[in-house]
Amino acid sequence: MRDSTFKSAFSDRTAKTFMGVLLGATLVVTLLNQFFPPDSSLHVSAYTVTLLGKYLCYALLALSLDLVWGYCGILSLGHGAFFALGGYAMGMYLMRQIGDRGVYGNPELPDFMVFLNWSELPWYWQGFDQFWFAALMILLVPGLLAFVFGWLAFRSRVTGVYLSIITQALTYALMLAFFRNELGFGGNNGLTDFKELLGFSLQSDSTRVGLLIATALSLAMAFVLCRWITGSKLGRVVMAVRDAESRARFVGYRTEHYKLWIFTVSAILAGIAGALYVPQVGIINPGEFSPLNSIELVVWVAVGGRATLYGAVIGAILVNYGKTVFTGVMPEAWLFALGGLFVAVTVFLPQGLVGLVSQRWAALRKQFPPKNTNNDTLTPAEGEAP
């Protein structure tokens, strides 16, 4: 079976293992939080639950970057922008949910608009009181921006470092724009003081656990989706574009269409990650657009290992766990540690941690070969339709 379908991507071994570990861990955390009293040593605090949820959002973001960077060779240094846009779309919904419970008690306008003496809701805030509309915007806004941006960039054959620079400029420009109060997204302070999501209080433990489960499920679905994409012929074309773009063009593929396709899908995934992130951390501000965030994201993927999908997830979780520990112990050294990590990985582990493990594994197998070795090299697997 060569070409994956969405269904077969579910049942392949990597996806099964991935989903098993992810959903299993989520289930354990849920049970430990819900069924053990706070004074029990087995109890997992709501703080930890939210922290894990945050890691999984980052993992989803890293997955989306791996899709464009690992598989298509597009090093986007602006993926944080799509994450933040998804986050803002969710934040707008959460703001509208506050209603008259805000400081100023205005049933229609969010606090910061009252503070700015605005008399009515701007047109682009209309509709965000409906969850379905917000959900649609979470997908549409990052997707549309990526589509327009990618269409312009890929059509003009902007590649390599130039593309990285303009993606970086994109996220920087958005950050400056969102800092402005006049834009109507809360300026410097962003959107915060959220009360509830779909009627569930964001402060309650069960909502936090629910958000963790939702994030884990989204990550699992996104992983299967990415396995499907990369296992299909589309995935092979995209990798061909990465390795030999002009050859792919001479073979007859419109490489800019493929890049645009994968870039847009990736941006949508990043937007979903942002939307799941905001209710868990309780705030979205223009800092999320900062170029530094997008660069950190690249480090996660590089540390985990490119073009494996699970490598990006592992990298995101490990580096962020490291960040949590490190910033607790000696916060001022974190950026140096991150920089050092990136240099070390680039120099010593071009394949990332996943590459290191599989290398060691291969070396071990060479040293201690399993009994039945000689029949798995020449198995013709293709063409046998199930």
Add this chain to the structure above:
Amino acid sequence: MSALDNLRDTFRRDQVFDFMRQGTRAVAPGQLDSGSGKNILYLEDITVSFDGFKALNDLTLYIQTGELRCIIGPNGAGKSTMMDVITGKTRPDSGTCFFGQTLDLTAMSETDIAMAGIGRKFQKPTVFPEHTAFENLELAMNGPRGPWHSLFTRLSGEQTSWIEDTLATVGLLEDRHKVAGLLSHGQKQWLEIGMVLMQKPQLLLVDEPIAGMTRQEVERTGELLKSLAGKHSVVVVEHDMEFIRSIASTVTVLHQGSVLAEGTMEQVQNDPKVIEVYLGE
């Protein structure tokens, strides 16, 4: 200006002298029509200059349907530039380049030209190094090229056997699951020829197919190219005179961007102009 446009329209290649083409099938603009002429490729008065240097200078060349044509010429004679013009990589400063009767190659993109049926094997073998030989051919396979189609498509049994037949033709059936980057130089050349074949081209452009090959590989390549002529039109650019002698029916000698001589290998070899600039040195 519009009068000129009208005049051009009247003299469109597929409409001129319509009465002479009775009984031939009508061709919609944008479709290849090679049936009504004996040539498949028309290069007329092509000039290409790079910073004043004329890489091609009023080049006029016709390729017949189904023939195997060898193009030779000293370095800088314009062989590769000619290939670039045909495949749309380089736009000529002046001149016309028609594929069949109707397709103006100077107005088409590289992708459109490839889809219209011109396949090119590059001088330096360029395959997709991280894909297996099988996957390389699969990617090159003729068919719809859109991203959505690629996402949902699955290989049919027919397509699989077509790919395997082509692998057998280029002698790579054994190595079909090997990553292309690990193939030997000669194997990469063949794989690339296989990829061009999978595009079902009418016209094959083959740039220096035997560079870096062993004696046996050269022989096999010669056989392969000869077997392809007839079904396809094949244009081979090569330096190796012995190889050309072994495969060529018609030879064209390029010199300083235009055609110096054309004919059988014998004729060309005995042409005093050719001896002077190329063979006699």
